[in-house]
Amino acid sequence: MPLPSPSPLNLGIGVAATSERDARALFSAAFGDGAEIAGLAPIQSVDDLDQHHVVPNMGNILVRGIRFPLGADP
Numbered sequence: 001m002p003l004p005s006p007s008p009l010n011l012g013i014g015v016a017a018t019s020e021r022d023a024r025a026l027f028s029a030a031f032g033d034g035a036e037i038a039g040l041a042p043i044q045s046v047d048d049l050d051q052h053h054v055v056p057n058m059g060n061i062l063v064r065g066i067r068f069p070l071g072a073d074p
Contacts, residue, residue, distance in 0.1 A: 014054065014068030016061045030066045030073060 013031075017023035020040060027037060049055050058068040066072040 012054075012068070013066065013072070014049075014058055014061075016064050016067050018064065022064070026064070026066060 015023040015026050061067050
């Protein structure tokens with residue numbers, strides 16, 4: 001679900017986390033406490049991701065942190 005105002009975050013954020021709570025904490029650390037999360041969509045496999053845009057532009061999903069977009073880790 002897109003955010004109401006245009007933002008680079010409208011493309012989505014990929015977070016490798018141990019839980020939903022952990023994912024929210026990583027997101028807040030990277031983008032600030034005021035950043036809004038429009039929704040969460042856990043994935044089961046890299047095959048579920050956009051193979052042409054997300055997969056080539058993401059970091060190592062086996063390491064906890066922000067994996068998409070690259071460079072967003074605090």
